[in-house]
Amino acid sequence: MSNPNLVIDSKQFRNALGAFATGVTIVTTRDAEGADVGLTASSFNSVSLEPPMILWSLAKTSGSLSAFMTGDHFAVHVLAADQQALSDRFSKRGIDKFAGLELERGPGQVPLLGDCAARFKCKTSFRYEGGDHIIFVGEVIEFDHSAHPPLAFHGGKYAKVHPRALENPLDVEDVNSSFNKDYLGFLLGVASMQLYQPVRNDWQQMGLSECGYYVLSVLAAGKHKTQGQIEELLKPSGHRLDDEELGRLLETELVTVHGDGPDRQFDLTPRGHEYAVKLFVQAKSVEQKAIAGLDWDDLALLKNLLKKVIRNTRS
Numbered sequence: 265m266s267n268p269n270l271v272i273d274s275k276q277f278r279n280a281l282g283a284f285a286t287g288v289t290i291v292t293t294r295d296a297e298g299a300d301v302g303l304t305a306s307s308f309n310s311v312s313l314e315p316p317m318i319l320w321s322l323a324k325t326s327g328s329l330s331a332f333m334t335g336d337h338f339a340v341h342v343l344a345a346d347q348q349a350l351s352d353r354f355s356k357r358g359i360d361k362f363a364g365l366e367l368e369r370g371p372g373q374v375p376l377l378g379d380c381a382a383r384f385k386c387k388t389s390f391r392y393e394g395g396d397h398i399i400f401v402g403e404v405i406e407f408d409h410s411a412h413p414p415l416a417f418h419g420g421k422y423a424k425v426h427p428r429a430l431e432n433p434l435d436v437e438d439v440n441s442s443f444n445k446d447y448l449g450f451l452l453g454v455a456s457m458q459l460y461q462p463v464r465n466d467w468q469q470m471g472l473s474e475c476g477y478y479v480l481s482v483l484a485a486g487k488h489k490t491q492g493q494i495e496e497l498l499k500p501s502g503h504r505l506d507d508e509e510l511g512r513l514l515e516t517e518l519v520t521v522h523g524d525g526p527d528r529q530f531d532l533t534p535r536g537h538e539y540a541v542k543l544f545v546q547a548k549s550v551e552q553k554a555i556a557g558l559d560w561d562d563l564a565l566l567k568n569l570l571k572k573v574i575r576n577t578r579s
């Protein structure tokens with residue numbers, strides 16, 4: 265039995281429910297006059313596999329309720345990540361939601377939207393009262409789905425789904441390795457090798473080693489560095505600036521030294537500065553090609569995850 269003395273703040277209750285991430289759907293049907301009806305809903309769930317059944321709910325105050333109460337069929341469209349505008353459109357009132365859309369027809373002539381992550385064409389099986397909502401249970405007659413990532417909703421905002429692992433391993437040909445192709449170290453190694461290869465070819469032609477390249481990067485970021493300071497900044501790269509490496513670097517005339525002893529300071533020569541800028545521009549160009557197809561959210565997530573990996577593996 266319900267507790268008559270229990271008082272629940274409806275706004276706080278809604279916020280708590282918002283902690284549960286859901287997909288976003290559009291449910292469509294036809295009313296008694298044959299007009300198309302549709303609305304955005306997140307209250308979608310599976311019920312049964314045998315027979316295949318799903319459910320969703322609609323507020324009793326909804327202007328579309330009568331169409332779903334009298335109709336024998338409906339369709340649930342699980343929206344794809346790029347269909348946010350469609351979700352917004354079907355959440356509005358007083359507009360022709362179907363205007364200009366290319367529609368298919370399902371069982372009962374129910375309107376079907378295209379390019380969704382999944383679609384479930386249903387025959388209405390049951391209608392139940394659930395507080396201030398009506399719960400619709402439908403038997404799935406037909407369904408289809410695609411590879412489109414789904415649109416998500418969380419905390420009152422749209423969200424994106426970020427899979428934790430690739431469904432298909434990276435296909436790298438002619439790799440003689442005992443590691444699984446999904447091994448993180450292998451993937452990072454391949455990405456780093458391919459990302460640096462164009463720049464690596466350039467610095468090797470200049471007579472630089474990989475350590476020398478990193479020294480140029482350090483000096484380009486700040487002037488007047490001692491050998492000790494340079495070595496400290498080189499630690500994340502795994503390189504060490506010994507006297508032999510330093511001698512080769514000075515021979516390129518890209519770096520100059522001031523003073524003697526352990527406090528001597530190193531700087532880029534004008535030629536070295538010009539070359540460092542060239543490498544930087546080239547590296548950014550390669551980076552832009554590498555991240556083609558990623559939006560800002562994907563890129564920010566990728567960088568944050570890599571930073572976490574770096575922190576977790578730091579000795």
